[in-house]
Amino acid sequence: MNCVTLSPSVTQFFFRRGERLMDFRFDLIIDYLPYFLRGTLYTIGISLAGILLGTILGLLFGLGKMLKNKILAFPFNLYIAFFRGTPFFVQLLLIHFGLIPAILGTTNGLAAGIFALSLNSAAYIAEIFRAGIQSIDRGQMEAARSLGMNHIQAMRYVILPQAFKRMIPPLGNEFIVLLKESSLISLIAVPELIYWARAFNGQYYKVWEPYLTAAVIYFVLTLTLSFLLSRLEKRLATE
């Protein structure tokens, strides 16, 4: 530390609880690794479930939003506006303490977490889906219909395959956001990655070790996800 002078407040921040980066305890991380791994598996599982359910619901809600009848489309519009216009954390609390107990009689963190992630991402995915479909030139639908295809056939064979390609980049973004937001679910005691990082922090009074480890794991997960998505995008582009 002989070449840098730090201001008192910065020094305080870095050395709070006498914790110095140079005392970084890799051995504690190694000890805790099984918990981090378990937490990571939870994070992956919750995120995958959220992506899957969110995509299915998002497609349905997107279709609902595109209904020509304004009255029928209204609930979908309202849903999408609500979930995009309120914080995910608030949605999580509402679902955890309100919705799930109302349905199951008692709450369940895991169900609430997956449910909240799915409902939240569905709103964004509905918008992505609608934008993707509406970005396809009107002439494509007209050509398909003029060849005798009904609306469903035209959608299935002509519009959706083209729209899907355009939807992959924004969908990928949404999946990454979802993966990161899943960390908030630790706050309702679901034993995912951040839950264990917090437990680590509480047990050893260490800050850098658990949270940096968690950050690195999230980073690896999001990098892997974007790598897979860009592979998919390239494959579809050449098809």
Added chain:
Amino acid sequence: MIKVEKLKKSFGANEVLKDINVTIKQQEVVVVIGPSGSGKSTFLRCLNLLETITAGHVSIEGVDITDKQTDINKIRAEVGMVFQQFNLFPHKTVLENIMLSPIKVKKIAEEKARETALSLLKKVGLEDKANAYPDSLSGGQKQRVAIARALAMEPKIMLFDEPTSALDPEMVGEVLEVMKQLAKEGMTMVVVTHEMGFAREVGDRVLFMDGGYIVEENVPQELFDNPQHERTQAFLSKVL
């Protein structure tokens, strides 16, 4: 074959077709001309219900297509349409573009559909492009594929909406050639075009539209050389 009676079409308050009455016989080639915005495209699109009809009747081979009982998909399968912007499916090869509807709509076996598609490609002079994607074709080639795609449904009528207007001048000829061939084979055709040479040579009858009406109709010779209406005269003096 096609009978149009008192056809009206409005977009909101804008009445685009005001009172269209016309009968088109089997094997007839009818050319529609008129100034921009006169309703030519709208008229054509009413013939296969790409536009909903506001009032009046259109019947094709005695079937009233404005009747709610009519299966419009079945009618459309028998009425081919070629667009100014080609509207080929960019995610499918030329062959797949042509085969898609016969397989999915007419439930024709894939092998049979492929055979038909290849022979149609040969007919429009593009058999070597079977596996190309539309993006790699020139405008004239795209339009010829679009014609082959429509023909693959074995339509009884072909509608053309300015099929050569989006093409570079040197490619207009190849597309008109295919259309002439079709006319010679006895296809019933309704063609919106600015190609007066084509209208004269191939058309059995020319309709001049203006302001939502068919202002004048006649055999090409008469209409071009001896127009009766002032508006027809004014239009022709601008384009000829």
